[in-house]
Amino acid sequence: MFEKLFSPIKIRGMELKNRVILPAMGTKFAGKASYVTPQLVNYHVARVRGGCGLNIVEVCSVHSPSAPRGFLSISEDAYIPGLKSLTDAIHAEGGKAGLQLWQGSLAVGMDQTAQILVASDMPVSPQMTIPGITKQQIIEITDCFGRAAARAVKAGFDCVEFHCAHNYLPHSFLSGGINHRTDEYGGSFENRARFPLACICAIRANIPEDMPVLMRIDAHDDYFEGGLTIEEVIDFCKLAGEAGVDVLDISRGNILSAGLKYEVPPVDIPRAFNMSQEEYRKAAVGAVKKLSQDVGILKRCAIRRFITPRQRSAMKMFRN
């Protein structure tokens, strides 16, 4: 385990010094106008100095009208220089940088100026229903994922991560518990997969061949009637692999139910809460195996779940 963990790995053209990966975490360090700040740069530099081989930079909006203020954005060229200063700082310390490409669906409602986009009509009160996005908007957002990926390349990122989890827009389309459309983007599994797969294709078409694409995906939908099963998620991961995804970043939880605790775990959630579920673990590892030849990539938190206390003390070198 540790031989793999601390040895380099190459994924397409990206070479990591080790397999310790900082998962995306919203820091609220982006300025109100969604630009990179010195505080965000310092935070990432500290993680690289602490030993991370790859930092995945937090949720970053791809579409201007639905971009919440206070969260990073890459929806316009104007954001490129700030993001480039972040990747330059990470590279200067010997790390690699990935960017999480995001359309937040309902979650952008934290900023009342941001347009809320949902997969299908969503009643929020007896008087009000948020309309599902039109086909034209589907094409627009797909295009925005592609353009954002192209900007990420210009900003110096070594890889990008497609956010297809946590009830954000691509995951909302994929999940039968959320997507109640009756057109070719809803209903059957194939139809629900259409939009997220189109986004992956758009991303792949706008980045160099040797740049890896990661995908954040929930292993299944917690507490959701009609939500995604592990089997459906594995099937989708195979399709995503064909569309251009190289690495799975398996997560869990959603913002529409008590499953939120698995997405942003409070301190009283037991350690290894995911790994105690044998079928979840098998699904995650099984899906990764199908996509990647090397299952040695484990993010820092996942590692904690596998190791003994004595081994854990070896991890203290990762102080940041």
Ligand SMILES: Cc1cc2nc3c(=O)[nH]c(=O)nc-3n(C[C@H](O)[C@H](O)[C@H](O)COP(=O)(O)O)c2cc1C
């Ligand atoms: C404050 C906070 C912000 C987070 N922001 C993001 C994010 O931007 N993107 C994302 O995919 N996950 C985000 N997460 C989820 C984490 O990446 C991670 O999956 C979660 O903390 C569970 O970690 P574990 O499964 O490794 O225990 C966030 C979690 C926390 C606690």
